[in-house]
Amino acid sequence: MIRTDDDNRPVPEALLKRVEAEEEKGKGKLKIFLGYAAGVGKTYAMLEAARQRLSEGRDVLAAYVESHGRSETDALMAGLPGIPPLYLKYQGMVLTEPDLDGVLERRPQIALVDELAHTNAPGCRHDKRWKDVEELLTAGIDVYTTVNVQHFESLNDVVAQITGVEVQETIPDALLDQAAEIRLVDITPDELLQRLREGKVYIPEQAARAMETFFRPGNLIALRELSLRRTASRVDTQMRAYMETRSIPGPWPAAERLLVCVSGSPFSEKLIRATRRLADELKAPWYTIYIETPSSSKHSRQNRRRVWRDMRLAESLGAHVATVTATSVPEAAVDYALRHNVTKIVVGKPTKPRWRELLSPPVVDRVIRLSGPMDVCVVSFDSPEGPSQTAVSPAPPFQPSGYAGSIALIGLASILCQLVRPYISPTNMVMVYLLAVVLAAIRLGLRPAILTAFLGMLAFDFFFVPPRFTFAVADTEYLITFTALFTVGVVISSLVSKARERAEAVRTREVQTASLYYLSRDLAAAADIGAILDAVVRNLGESLRARVALFLPEGERLEISASSSGLILDMNERTVADWSYRNRQPAGRGTGTLISADLLYLPLQSATSVLGVMGIDLEDHDDYTVQETRRLLDAFATQIAMALERVQLAHQAEQAQLLQARENLERALLNSISHDLRTPLVTITGVLSSVLEEGDHLSGQARRELLESAREESGRLNRFVGNLLDMTRLEAGAMTVKREPSDVQDLIGCALAAVEQRLGPRSVAVNLAPDLPLVPLDMVLMTQVLVNLLDNALKYSHRDSAIEIDAARDGDRLRLSVADRGPGIPEADLERVFDKFYRVPVPEGAGGTGLGLSICRGIVEAHGGTVSAVNRSGGGLRVTVRLPLEMFGKEENNAYGI
Amino acid sequence: MASDKTKGNLPHILVVDDEAAIQRFLRTVLDAEEFTVHQAETGHAALAAAAVIKPDVILLDLGLPDLDGVEVIRRIREWSPVPIIVLSVREREDEKVQALDAGADDYLTKPFGIAELLARIRASLRRTLQQVPEPVFTLGGLVVDLPRRLVSVDGAEVQLTPTEYDLLRLLVTHAGKVLTHGQILRQLWGNAYLEQPHVLRVNISNLRRKIEADPSRPRFIITEPGVGYRLQTPR
Known part of the structure; x- marks a missing residue:
């Protein structure tokens, strides 16, 4: 951390760290009892601490404690709630392991798990016990555990150097860094050796062996120092963290990386x-x-x-x-x-x-x-085994065909030279052999090419350099030719083979890039989850020849949403996928977790959430641990997660938009109701109260006019309520359409009768085609449609202008239209007039409800018909309803002729 | 039997509705129009009142709290031919048809004007009084001479097919009353044709073309959408 000046505020990074630490609060806390060798009393200390917590009323569970038959330990164990371990059979032995699921289910506040560095028996969920512990921590359970210092990964080789014992069971240092608390359990080496001799650590014969190999005083002192140092360095780190977050200035080292x-x-x-x-x-x-x-x-x-x-x-x-x-x-x-x-x-x-x-x-x-x-x-590396284990692979296996090929090439070259011998000098024949070398380098690889160069040199010498058919050389100048032939051959071979390697590498890269490209292209084009799943299964199948299963969460459960054909997953595999999903970690084959699974499971993670899990079944099982494959798979997983998230976000946006639209509609509805219900009521109430209170002063004429207007308004109110009810019924899907063959003329008559009063003296021109059949329709509802259309026509056109109703057959449809000579509708709004609460802005205060046309559309569509509006040439609007003449899905002949 | 009660007396009307406001409004209006008004608020009360008062007309709201209005009609029809006028809202066409089929004489859609209500009441009373239909029915320019089976419009004789004539005669004998599609079909064609309403539509259409001046705005045969047909009564 670099501190700039005497400014005493904590630097942002420090604060960020503290925030991160606080975020981790959902996780359990890890307390490590650290010792430097077996027998220092780690387990004992842990149990003592556990008893202390228990007496404080905490819920402590001894998830797994190894007493090693030590009586002191057993005594402490008594009274601690425990959970029976799992018994696993392995190669004739019965091994015990902590029952991870049992503990997770029991959910104690503190779980005791002995021997952090232990390697789990095959068949456990994780290969290492520290992974069990991590899972417990993730589940929010505090864990007390014990470990010896030599098990830490970074100290592994140092310990090996000191003790000469290679420790197999290692744990990542990150665990130590993560631990909320480290308790160093320390006794002097002398005391430890004393305990060992007393048989308090191992049973006597074991103890004797241990003392000879591991428990030598020198070893113990060195290990003790290591453990003290490790703890000290951690305390130092804590001190620093404390100083950073509390803005205590200190000697900050320069930032090293x-x-x-x-x-x-x-x-x-x-x-x-x-x-x-x-x-x-x-x-x-x-x-x-x-x-x-x-x-x-x-x-x-x-x-x-x-x-x-x-x-x-x-x-x-x-x-x-x-x-x-x-x-x-x-x-x-x-x-x-x-x-x-x-x-x-x-x-x-x-x-x-x-x-x-x-x-x-x-x-x-x-x-x-x-x-x-x-x-x-x-x-420096002081390893005795030198460069024998080179980074580069050992020679490719001997391929006889390659070498046979080089011999054949030289044979051919020699025959060719023999054929042209009369025409060219021997030195130029070298070119023919070089050609053979180049061919060998391109076709057969490095080693056959070098062999070709060597054989070429010999053949040239034997067949063509005088004296012919011997390896003897008369002219020493040819020695230079030989050397040149061989050197040039070798150089060409290695250059060509390098070029080949490069091309090969580029090709592999290219294939990987292309596969990623194809996937991301397909994913970008995918508009829904289904398309994404298809794209993934297809692309991974093509590019990696892998079989894939994709798991997406459905409610609480993780379900297989797509998988390659032929891939069958049992319950076990699903459990692994589920684990990977919940813990946001890769699991299964090629990982350290649940390795018994057949597939590799990668969580599909975005920055904020896990969207699912991808299970991969690779053709070649070695590929699971190959860096490139895994990197490619990780890239795939990221791409898929991003695509899934994109679709989900789009979906959410859509939902939000729908919600917004609904809110707008509701607002419009409320406005409409409050306006259209109140307006007539204002008139009615006003009229009634004036007649009641002032009736005696009003002339008969005035009274009559007032009452007339009240009646008109109540009629309007009634129509509005009817419209609202119709709309509600349409929306709720409660409108049942009872279609019966009906006479169109009758329909028009009914509608005209309904608007008779409002129609007054206006002329309505009914233009009915003579050949109209009976049309299957719901007389009541369609009358309503026609009434609404006529209402609009009346409202929006001039009193003296005519209204036209046309009905004719149009193919297999009835075309019924109502036309007026009003102002029409702006072209852009022609579609929108059928939307709810759309109102054409007209100055005359022709108060419509904005519902009429949308009800028309609802009813007409329920009939399987369409409704549209066009502006007439010469002014005015024509609304056309088209209804099917056939009863769809019903009897074959229902278009009854009249 | 209703006829002898009306002699020298005002006709009795039983109003069955559970809405107090409507009851009050109807009582005020009908009292003023010289009817004797009786009221009932439930179906059972209506049945009791109908038996005791023996009204000349019943105005029946179909949405009663205790009994289904249609059920009330059925029970009254078991013993009395008293005219029943049903009050119902626009959306309940099925209910209207049921009520009419159960024996109701007419219906009115709420909200209604008082003129229309009085016209319906009077038409019903008239039908009750006049046991045998007039032999010659006249409405506007339409004359139907039942004994001679002659139909003329504005003095010009109209040729009708036998079915058209039967249909017109049926409407004429029930002039002013709504006949449901089912009732007409059953009377003219028999039960087998109940599911063939288009036969009726076609005949009505043809009939209108022959007797109406403008079949698109009929003056004689009125369609009650979703319910049936009614022949206008002379005013």
Whole structure:
């Protein structure tokens, strides 16, 4: 942390950290009882602490405690609530493991889990017990656990150096960093040895063996120091954090950042651990990168697996990991370092023999030369096994066909030379052999090409250099030709083969990029979840030849939403997918969790949520741990998650829009109701009260006019209520259409009769085609439609203008239209007039409800018909209703002729 | 039997409605029009009142709190041919048809004008008084001479098919009363044709073309949408 001045506010990063820590509150707290060897009393201390908590009223559960037959421990165990362990049979032995699901179900406040570094028996959900603990923590359960210092990943090799014992069971250092509390359980080595001798740690014969190998005083002292230091460094970190968040100024070290590159070499692991230790000491963040070069593709599977493992190791040690593609390792490393403000690059001491450096300068040298302002730390490896395990794969297996091919090529070249011998000089025949070498390099690979060069040289010597048919050479000048032939052949071979490798690497990349591209293209085009699922299954099938199953949450459960054909998943697989979903972690094959699964399960995560899980079944089982495949799969998973999220967001936006539209409509409805219900009531109330109170003073004429207007208004009110009811019924789907063959003329008559009063002296021209059949319609509802149309026509056109009603047959439809000579409707609004509460702005105060036409549309559509409006030439509006003449789905002949 | 009660007396009207406001309005109006008004608010009260008072006309609201209005009509029809006018709202066409089929004489759609109500009441009373229909029915320019089976419009004789004539005669003998599609079909064609309403539509259409001046705005044969037909009564 760099502090700028005497400003006493905490720096933002520090605050952010504190916020992160607070966010973690939902998680359980981890308390680690750290010791330096078996028998220091970790379990004892843990149990004591647990009893203390129990007496304080906390809900403590001994999820798993190993007493190792120690009586003191057993005594403490008594009275602590426990849970029976799982008994697992493995190779004839019965192993006990904590019952993780049992504990999760029981949900204690504090769970005791002994032996954090333990490796679980096959068949458990996780391969390591610390993963069990993590799951408990995620579930919000506090965990007390014990561990010895030598199990920490970063100290692993140091411990091996000190004790000569390679510790197999390691746990990531991140756990120690995560722990809310670390309790160092410490006794002096003498005391420990005393306890050992007394048989308090192991049973006597075991104890004797242990004392000879591991429990030597020197070892114990060193381990004790390690544990004290580790704890001290953690206390130091806490102190710093405290100072940062409370703005206590202190001696802040310059911000260091470390970078280490892994290559898949056996030394990478040491390099990573060394970097972690260095980073710890410097309190610096550190990066681990793998640089993929064109030649990486020829690395062996083993090598690639090692890269994968190293990257995971680095991750577990707390590094930021990344994979970079470049042509040159040193340049890429330095470039990455510069971009990430790295201050120190950690490299290993070269292990190649000196002479090889002449051919290619060691990476270290080149890094040092390029590193500019950065420090370069060179770490040594004292491993006895030297460069025999090279990073590059061993020679490809012997391929007889390649070598046979090179022999054949030389044979052909020799025959060709023999044929042209009379015409060209022997020196030019060299060209023919070189041609053979080039062909071999292109077709057969590096080694057959070199063989071809060698054989070519021999054949040339034997067949064509005088004296012919012997290997003897008369003219020593030919020695130069031979050397040149061989050298040029070898150079060509290696160049061509390098070019081939590069092309191969580019091709692989290309394929990967293309597959990602195709997927993202298909995903971008996918408009709904179904299309996304299809695209995923198809693309992964094509690009990786993998079978895929996609799980999406449905309510509380995770369901298979799509899967490749032929992929059948049992309950077990679903459970793994479910675990992956809930814990937001990859699980299944190729991971450390639930490895018995057949498929690899990757959570589909966006920045904010998990949207589902993708299960992948790869054709080649080795691919599960190959860096490139996993990276590609991760990229796929991210793409899919993004696409899913996009669709979900779009859906939500749509919903919001619908909601908005509904709100608008409701508002319009309220406005309409309050306006259209009240307006007539104003008149009616006014008239009635004036007649009641002032009736005696009013002339008969005035009274009559008043009452007339009240009656008109009440009629209007009645129509409005009717419209509202119709609308409600249409909306609720409660309008039943009773279609019976009806006479159109009768329909028009009914509608005209209904508007008779409002019609007054206005002329209505009814133009009825003579050949109209009976039309299946609901007389009552269609009368309403026609009444509404006539109402509108009356309202919006001049008193003297005529209204026209036309009815004619139009193919298999009845065309019924009502036309007026009013102002018409702006072209843009012609569609909208059928929307609810749309009102044409007219000045005359022709108060419509805005419901009439939308009711018309509702009724007509319920008849299977359509309604549309057009402006007439010469002014006015024509609304046309089209109704089917056939009763759809009913009897065959229902268009009754008249 | 209703006829002898009316002699020298005002006709008795039983108003059956559970809405106090409507009761009050009808009582005021009908009292002024020289009817004797009786009121009932439930179906059972209506049945009791009908038996005791023996009204000349019943105005019956179909939405009663205790009994279905149609059920009230059925029970009254078991023993009395008293004219029943049903009051109902526009949307309940089915209910109207049921009521008419159950024996109601007429219906009025709420809200209604008082002129229309009085016209319906008078038409019903008239039908009750006049046991045998007039042999010659006259309405506007339409003359139907029942004994001679002659129909003329504005003095010009109209040729009708036998079915058209039967249809017109049926309407004439029930002039002013709504006949449901079912009632007409049953009378003219028999039960087998109940599901063939288009036969009726076609004949009505043809009949109108022959007797109406403008079949699009009929003056004689009025369609009651969703219910049936009514022949206008002379005013």
